[in-house]
Amino acid sequence: MLKFIVSRFLQGVTILFVIVTLAFFMARLTPGGPFTGEKTLPPEVLKQLNAHYGYDDPLFTQYTNYLGRILHGDLGPSTKYLNRSVNELIAESAPVTFQLGLFSLLIALIIGIPAGAIAAVKRNTKLDYVPMSASMIGICMPTFVMGPVLALVFGLWLGWFNVSGVDSFADLVLPAMTLGLYYAGYVARLTRGGMLEILSQDFIRTARAKGVPERTIILRHALKGGLLPVISFMGPALAGLISGSFVVETVFNIPGLGRFFVAATFNRDFAMIGGTTLLFGVLIITFNLAADIVLALLNPKLRHR
């Protein structure tokens, strides 16, 4: 088990290195630098600026300098927001995105798991068909359709929520619903599939024959096994929540990481692109690793692979 964790950890570090390198060179390939804006700067000013940020060094020197700074936890200065470091900007915007992500995940689990469990237990009845059709709609409705529709109905028509910006917790409800409902559909389908597989196995029949109450069978045995696919889905789901955050933060005008990243690529803000990419990479890899470890702990068959 320890060997498994160590090898996966080393793999994760390697991937992070590749991600940082790719992001660095891809951003530098961009035609137009960080200082090509609407007004052209005089050449001497441009030269000064490039020298200040070290963008006049040879590319490889820039790269090694950059790696060195990252290892010291310094993501560099932003070129778009003067005198601000990327660390500061990320520290400001990340909490919003994290809250949003966590809240959406919670919504997805709270709605998805019970819906899937009920559908599995009441298989081929209305209680199965209705939630499963609803989950299909949730999956097929992209976030950038769901978001505006929710904003239109609950924000503009009913006036229950604000549709732009985040000042209070209530402002997170619509964006979190947008992302959460989408994943609730997946979670429900996975829970149902996992539980059906367990419920058809022999040990369930044995338990029933022994007279174990149906409630215990469902909660203790079936649900535990049924949640395995949901847990392994958590890693990719987090990656999805991040890419979802690009869209949802744009729709609801939320000053989070996703919007910062898209803006940074448009502005050619090299340090900002690198910093956000690194953070996303760390998050995705950590969550994938965590999901794998939890799975291995829950499922003895996987433990020795």
Next chain:
Amino acid sequence: MTRIKPDDPIVEVLQNVEKGASLWSDAWHRLCKNRMAVMSLCIFAFIGILSLLAPWISPYEYDAQNRSYGAQSPSAAHWFGTDTLGRDLLTRVLYGGRVSIGVGFLATAVSLIIGVLYGATAGYKGGKIDAVMMRFVDILYTMPFIIFVIILMVIFGKQFWLLFVAIGAVEWLTMARIVRGQVMAIKQQEFVEAAVSLGYSSPRIILKHLIPNVLGPIIVYTTLTVPSVMLLEAVLSFLGLGVQPPMSSWGLLIKDGAEKMENFTWMLVCPAFFFTLTLFCLNFLGDGLRDALDPKTSAD
């Protein structure tokens, strides 16, 4: 002894036995019995054909502006209304469908070619080659690809062909895994052995013998890739990174509609409806095909 009545289901089965129903016609029959899948196929074909024929059947040009009129709600002249520049929305939705469905199929084709060849090679070669090739896929899986697609679109931006390459390059991974698994499962069979002993080259065995025998799962997964590709294209267009105006795509139209939904609700509703309906149909069709082609692993 009871006599078999002509409408007894067993009659059909017996007739099939006599005819020796092939795998494909068998699958086709199963698909036809799945009402949702058939309906999905029909609706999707309808939307697809309308979009394809858009330049000939639409009375308006997709970029013909009529500023004096502005945004108009749906009427007899403009069934879906017009956008803020006075362009006919139905026309733009149909043209958008051409782009979205077109990107969907072409990018899927890119991912199909890469994924099938890669997966089949890894599966057939096995051993070290397979281990290295699949390790590479595992690593790519954990990359935050959407980020690189976004950077790529910004760098080379506004180039239409790049959209296919970028999306296709992301979507081939799962296909490679599926095909590899299938090839591993059948490569021990006699017909492969026979091909090897006849001295055929590996590429020939892979292309002519292995791939045709794993077509079922490939078709199923391709059907499910198309909607996810369309979704990615729409996300990029929605963020302003994909298809550029005055061209239209569903992602772009939805972005436009979302900005103006407060006053002109129909601008959001029409493209969103078409897009969601198409995704819905393709997903149901994919599920139906899975049940039809591979009854063992059907959804429940």
